Amino acid sequence: MAYTVMMVFGTRPEAIKMAPLARVLRHWPEVDLRICSTGQHREMLEQVLTAFGLKVDQDLQVMTQNQTLNGLSRDLLDKLDRAYEQVKPDIVLVHGDTTTSFIASLAAFHRHIPIGHVEAGLRTGNLQQPWPEEANRRLTGVLADLHFTPTRDSDANLIREGVPPEHVEVTGNTVIDALLWMRDKLQRDNWRPAPESPLKVLRDDQRMVLITGHRRENFGSGFERICLALAELALRYPDVQFVYPVHLNPQVQHAVYSVLSGRDNIHLVAPQDYPHFVWLMNRAHIILTDSGGVQEEAPALGKPVLVLRKVTERPAVLKGGTVKLVGTLTERIVHETSQLLDDPAAYARMARVFTPFGDGHASERIAERLTRWFADQSAARDNA
Incomplete structure (x- = not known):
């Protein structure tokens, strides 16, 4: 039956x-x-x-x-x-x-x-x-x-x-099921972004910071502070690539494009399909996010994660030391990201595979x- x-x-x-x-x-x-x-x-x-x-x-x-x-x-x-x-x-x-x-x-x-x-x-x-x-x-x-x-x-x-x-x-x-299946598939296929992809401009010889953001509690001043932090980081680190797949929500789009458009090392792209996004996570040096799922996925790939939220419902990732809550204050985001970019020891402490899920x-x-x-x-x- x-x-x-x-x-x-x-x-x-x-x-x-x-x-x-x-x-x-x-x-x-x-x-x-x-x-x-x-x-x-x-x-x-x-x-x-x-x-x-x-x-x-x-x-x-x-x-x-x-x-x-x-x-x-x-x-x-x-x-x-x-x-x-x-x-x-x-x-x-x-x-x-x-x-x-x-x-x-x-x-x-x-x-x-x-x-x-x-x-x-x-x-x-x-x-x-x-x-x-x-x-x-x-x-x-x-x-x-x-x-x-x-x-x-x-x-x-x-x-x-x-x-x-x-x-x-x-x-x-199940997100780990999805991640590992897709990562292995991309590796088996020697997968790369298509020639028409906006990701083709990324340089292999430069570090890349991946950003995602969509949480409703960050709408308004929260997103404005995040974007100001990204603008400061892009100015401070011209040899670092900042990639931001911008969520389709109009409130997110307005905040991001009004502050971050026209900066040479900030790449504002459309939301990426799952193969492209897994490729981006695996390619990233650091990930800044307010996403719940990325908090689970990125540590499994050994990527340091700075969470643009005040709290997380996933305390297991904090215990492992690969994820840190930084909130939405501009100064804090700039400080924590800069430390990972400037201090190899600080980076090494967070850049390790951790899979509590x-x-x-x-x-x-x-x-x-x-x-x-x-x-x-x-x-x-x-x-x-």
Whole structure:
């Protein structure tokens, strides 16, 4: 008997982290997998699916111009309810901390459909940091039936909150599955950016600093301070290349281009597809980011990471010493980046491989736990 598993995601990071699990479940004999895209990051999402050879079964196309989170939530709830009515899944899988994850869980809960939460249990303890992700993750955790956690710390968070231990499985993080698979593929293929790529201008004989930024809590003054720091660093280090794939959000675009355009050693490029981005991370000397996923990926590649946030829900990376929280103050960003560029000893302390999020086989562990869960549900029905 095949069980219908419906995987729901809508953003680029969700797709990257769910893609290796989808690849495993596509070939799992007990599973009939249906992929549902809400389309929160439509263009970037399609790039990821293409990179992993995946196609969506349902595309809800919920995004509209100038959409608020409440408007997005309303549309998601309505369209997901209709999707569940059509597919009738035995379980819904969601990922992490997006609005898609929470609303997909709420819509499933209203229909008495079990929920599996991938990358569960991460916490900062502050509902405003990151916003709204911390709330989305906690609310999803309240509704979920199965919790697939990346680390023992995440497992402990859920147990403290009253989740029964038998409902929690420490699997590692599927982002490491995706990263290692893509890195190895690029190396096997001797992959390089295409001739038309804006990355072709990068010089192999110069160090490169990679920057990403998109967090809502940094909108406004936070992004302005980050950009001022990058401008100062570019002036101070003319022989260092600064590469910034600029998120499509208009608030990010305005802040970045108004401050950083026209500087010779700052390369403002469009968001890169996953193969290009993995190549960039592997090529980088230092990474500055406010991304959660990059905090997990970069240490696995041995890259020092300066996190442009006040808090992180991934304390394991801080314990390893390969990631440092620097916030959004211009002076602090300039100081910490300069130290890594100027001090070989300081750089060496952070530039080492550290993988607290697993060995690249999280997807197989999740699939195996789902198989046991299906067997338990079947036995319970037979004994009812």
